[in-house]
Amino acid sequence: MNQDYTSGMALFSEILTMVQDEVLGDQQVIVCPPFIHLSSLAALSKGTSNLAIGAQNCHQAESGAFTGEVAAAMIASVGAQYVILGHSERRQYFGETDALLAEKTDTVLANGLQPIFCIGETLKERESGKFLDIIANQLKNGVFHLSAEAFTKVVLAYEPVWAIGTGLTASPEQAQEVHAFIRKEIAKQYDTAIAEACTILYGGSCNPKNAAELFAQQDIDGGLIGGASLKSRDFVDIVKTFNGR
Secondary structure: OOOOHHHHHHHHHHHHHHHHHHOOOOOOEEEOOOHHHHHHHHHHHOOOOOEEEEEOOOOOOOOOOOOOOOOHHHHHHOOOOEEEEOOHHHHHHHOOOHHHHHHHHHHHHHOOOEEEEEEOOOHHHHHOOOHHHHHHHHHHHHOOOOOHHHHOOOEEEEOOHHHOOOOOOOOHHHHHHHHHHHHHHHHHHOOHHHHHHOOEEEOOOOOOOOHHHHHOOOOOOEEOOOHHHHOHHHHHHHHHHHOOO
16 A cells, blocks of 8 residues: 555656566566556556556455445456465454355456466464464465366465565465475366465565575575565666566
8 A cells, every 4th residue: 555646657658668678578567556446557557568557456245235346357357466465464354264264266367357366474384384284274274275277377476474574575486386386286276287386475575685595495486575666766677687587
């Protein structure tokens, strides 16, 4: 929840120009702004080959008497393509459960959008030693009800909650351990081909200084960038980590 309309548009314009000038290859850049920017950003990015727009959340119902909420169909209607679901802040501050997020996932997919489904453990859960069980349950209860075909449209994002906004970052080895575990769980639920094709992002205080080391890990396919995305130079430098790959 950052930037008013004018400053948000200026930030996106900078990112758009930098991406077009500096980002090489076929990596996909997705910008997920507040709802007030969706329509304008989708229009500005239309026709670009590697930049898409997504929302930060949506409601699970198709429509109805839910004042203040935004439906997946509304998001799709402005040209956005993705929706972030289950971000750690939504889980923590708004009490979003795996069961609710399973509903949201179904609604997002039914409206032709792709969910970026977030999973991750708190510091207490990590220190308990049961953090992989937490991850497995979030997958099972949130997205593993999907058919194999539907699951191929899901992007996953691992957020070690203890490393978000704290200045702490999971070591590349810690992040890789969880990403590899996630991929194995997908293979068990579906098959190896679907597991290998699934995009698994890392979100946890990723910045230009640590991006290359994190993204060099075998099972880390990209980043879910938070604070660093508010500075166009930092954000695009993180994206450029993939140049030439």
